[in-house]
Amino acid sequence: MVRIAHISDSHLGCSMFQLVERKEDARRCFEKAVDMAVRKSPDLIIHTGDLFHDSLPQNDDLNFVIRLFKKLKGKVDLFVLQGNHDHPYGYRYSLSPLIGLETMGLIISTGEKAYRGVKVTYDGRPVEIHLLSWASERFLESVLHKVQPKEDIALFFAHDLPNKDNLPVSFDYFGCGHKHTFNLDEENNVGRPGSTCYVRWETEHKGSKKLIVVDVDSSGCEYETQSLNDVRGFKFVPPVNISQMGPEQADRAIKDSIDKLAPKEKSIIILQVNGIVDPETERKMDRTKVLQYGEKKHNPLFLHIAANWRCSVPKEIKLSQPLDVEASVEEYMDFTKDEMGTRVKAMMHKMLGG
Ligand SMILES: [Mn+2]
Known part of the structure; x- marks a missing residue:
């Protein structure tokens, strides 16, 4: 059996409403998620991209990550994909800040390319892991359908995944990120944890964020999830x-x-x-x-x-006597609560009356 702890989209450096406090929050949320993941004693932790909010992270964020990842070294395998936020202009992999982390031996990522396949042994059994950083939809589709898993256990991780109906059945678990709310489809074995902190409230306020723990065996997957609450109220x-x-x-x-x-x-x-x-x-x-x-x-x-x-002026005003000008104007004034109502009514009376 191989145990996976899946997190995503930490967006270190993001600050909602330009609140500087949120940068610290994002770091604390990420650390909390990593701690929760580690406590599940996984064989591997996968982070499906957008570790940083910007391709040029600030030193305090970068240093924070280096320190945190150094503590994990030797304890658990750490796979991190490059999301669309992790490199400038989308697909310039060599300019991603994750390259440095990979050079330091702290993470396994896709290097200067969008795709990498690795084979690791857990519990005495070979496990195939396919990593796909942020890429064009065409590239993603071509990798998905070209790769033929040979081992008993095969995992596919991508920053974003296409429609689940198009996914080949040959993989045991598909992990993705990109969207910031939790989704787990146990039938098709597709998981998305959501971001570790709130990044954009407009699209995230209705969803939850969770750590996904997957136990993969040749007989299938067992899931456990745990809520990831933002450190900020x-x-x-x-x-x-x-x-x-x-x-x-x-x-x-x-x-x-x-x-x-x-x-x-x-x-x-x-x-x-x-x-x-x-x-x-x-x-x-x-x-x-x-x-x-x-x-x-x-x-x-x-x-x-x-x-x-x-x-706008309310469109649907029902006039009870549409042919009576005075009554209609009065009703209109009442309905729109117009300040000039009293004066207009008095004027109307003078103009139309008698
Ligand atoms: Mn993201």
């Missing part, structure tokens, strides 16, 4: 809908939603506001005050109010 508030509200009401609705939270100290709170509002409401809403209110109440590291509302 995150609150993704259910979206607030402010359609047809006036400015005070909308501000109140957002504050109410903030009131219901009980975040950890120095959390990142992300609150989405949806709906359709009229221009008047949008102009008069006081986002600064709402932000100050939330900051005072919860002391977050960062409170983000994501303004996803659309601004």
Whole structure:
């Protein structure tokens, strides 16, 4: 049996909202994931790419990785793929910072190429490991279908994988990364752990991140997963809908939603506001005050109010007497809560009355 611990997409150096604290968070999240992996006593750890957020990592990130990987040396085999973030302009493998780590003998990667196949012995049995760094879809497809595993146990790791329906059945486990949320298809033996920290909340807030542990035997795979929580508290508030509200009401609705939270100290709170509002409401809403209110109440590291509302005059106004101009204008003014309503109504009366 061979035991694999699979993690991915650590994006060291990334900082959500340009918060410098997030760079430290990313390192701590990565270290936590590695520690969790090591505790499972795997034969190998596979990191399926995007170890760094940028192809020119800062020295503190690089040094952090070197120190961490040095501790693992001799204890567990460490395979790391190159993701799209790990080299400039996508496919320049020789310019990846992982090349240096490989030269130091700390990791096994794909070198200056996109693909490498290696054979390792675990538990007295040969295991074929196929590594594919970030590559064009054509190249990926060609490798997938050209490689014919000879050994009993064969593994395929790629930064990204095509549709699972196209995967050859000759491999025992397919591990990938690239997308930052967890997915495990036990039927087809395809696993994706998700990133070790939050990188882009817009695409990740609905998903989870997990360490995937796979025991591969000739009889098949056994899976165990463990949640990987970010070291930072995150609150993704259910979206607030402010359609047809006036400015005070909308501000109140957002504050109410903030009131219901009980975040950890120095959390990142992300609150989405949806709906359709009229221009008047949008102009008069006081986002600064709402932000100050939330900051005072919860002391977050960062409170983000994501303004996803659309601004337009509501399209569907049902007029009860469409042929009566005065009644229709009044209804329109009431519906849009127009400030000029009272004056317009008075003018209408003068102009149309008698
Ligand atoms: Mn990534």
